Amino acid sequence: MDLRPLALGILGTFSISLCHARPPSLNLFTFESPPYQVAARTDDGVAYVAGETIDTVNCAASQAGWSTRIRIAPQNRAAHSLRRNLIDGYFAIDPSTELDTTAKQSDPVSLEKWYFFTTQPGPIPDTARIGVVDGSNEKAWLEANGYNIFISVSSPSQLPALLERGRIDAALMDERAMTGLHTPDEPGYGELTAHFLRYAPLYLYMSENFTANNPDFLSTFNRYLPACMEGQVTLSAEEEVRIRALAEQLFSEIDSILNLQQAIDAGPRMETLTDVLTFDSKWQALAPDKATELANTILALPGSRALHAWKLTHRELVTEALLTNNMGTLAAISQLTSDYWQGDEPKFTQVLENIRAGLAGQNTIFISDIRYDASTSRFQITVSAPVGPVSDGVPKGILALGLDIENALVNRKSH
Known part of the structure; x- marks a missing residue:
């Protein structure tokens, strides 16, 4: 008996099952x-x-x-x-x-920006009548943090209407959710004042x-x-203006305590990109649990010690500080980083693009999108700026800072 047709039939059935597996x-x-x-x-x-x-x-x-x-x-x-x-x-x-x-x-899985919205400018009084959506994240947070809730509504669309009628003094809601509900151009709707409260992961x-x-x-x-x-958690135009001003202030502070160009010259330098990638691979293989010999050398430099000491004065705001040379390799660091070569990352490449586009001053500063750092359980942004003279579109180096985004905005908010 020829078993090949039977075998082929079984094999075919098995193949069809695999193709349709979900x-x-x-x-x-x-x-x-x-x-x-x-x-x-x-x-x-x-x-x-x-x-x-x-x-x-x-x-x-x-x-x-x-x-x-x-x-x-x-x-x-x-x-x-x-x-x-x-x-x-x-x-x-x-x-x-x-x-x-x-x-x-x-x-x-998401990051919201929570604001108190009011019809009046100026600070929110302690006695404000606060409205919030019943069963919402915002309500649970207010209750857990000792706020008195005046009214809970069933639908978010009720809150802007209650504000306009003067039934409540403040409504707590995600910024983009309120933007979708409240249109100042519509009859009966006026401008609302937004008071930043927190980033809510x-x-x-x-x-x-x-x-x-x-x-x-x-x-x-x-x-x-x-x-x-990636790309879903971005800064608003107003937030970017505030972060740019904060970055300028922080860069100025570092420049006043550390000669950045001397620190770049004091750091190690590789001769070729092949050497850079070799050392970078070894660095990444051990970090963040262990430092390579090169990493320990950089950490011991005066520039790194100065960055570490400065970072400690901003421990809630600054998550890291690093300085590179014009190859994008590290010359000074506030603590061990995940990699040695920064030259392929936006913190370096975008500063070069800004320079080559003819931008100058604070316009050369790069501000990243917001990202989540699982190692610190914090949402962060990176800001970076050129250091020293520019040759063929490349500065002597770049200075980059990691910032806790919530603390960055709270530090810069106005009342």
Whole structure:
């Protein structure tokens, strides 16, 4: 009996099964919060959820080997379903001590900018009547931090109306959410004054049962989050002006305590890019747990000691300070960095682009997008500026600072 047709048939069936295999699906709840999570329908009337945070979660889940089924639900119901293991996960929420006892938290999947909005300029009085959305992250945070809430509403759209009617003195809401709801040009709507309160990182919580059955999911999901969030967390034009002014002030402080050009000359220098990449590979292989001999040499330099001492005077604001030469390799550092060569990173390349574009003064300063640093659990930006004379479009070096974005804006906010 010729078994080849039977074998080929079995093999074909197996191949078809492989082709049609689908990734496992996550059953997730979230809540409506434009532009981050928005209920929508296709042209055929099929309901789905869209928005920036949806894109981020879908991206990281897909990279981790999972598909998603995301539904909109009231926040109290979502939290209840998560605690009872009726769903796999719930996002995007502020850290919750209650959920921490039964669920596991991811790295942030979204970053909101929370402001108090008022119809009157000037500081908000301690007796202000505060309005907030019931069951929202903002309400939970206000209660946890001792604020008196005057009224909780069922829909975000009610808050600007209550402000305009004088029923409340201040409304706490994400900046972009309020922008989508409040249009000063519309009849009956006036200008609102925004008072920055905090950057609010929001998280995905996975249920106890899911994490027990899939112990590696969160670490894999977290690994892909930074790339999936890239470009979504940016500074507003007004925030960029404030950060640029702060950066100028900090650069001036360093320049007054350290001769930057001398520090560049005192640092090590490689002869070729091949040497740079060789030392950079060794550096990255050991950092951040251990320093190479080259890293220890740089850390011991007077320039590095000066940067470290200066950083300690701004410990809540400045996360790192580094100085490079014109090759983009490190000449001085406030602490061990993740890599030696900075010449392929925006902190270096964008400063060169600004110079070659004919920009001068503070316009040469580079300000990065906001990024999450898992090692410090802080959202940061990088600011960098040229140092010394420019030759063929390249400065003698660059000075770069990592800044905690929330502290940077709080330090510069005006009342």
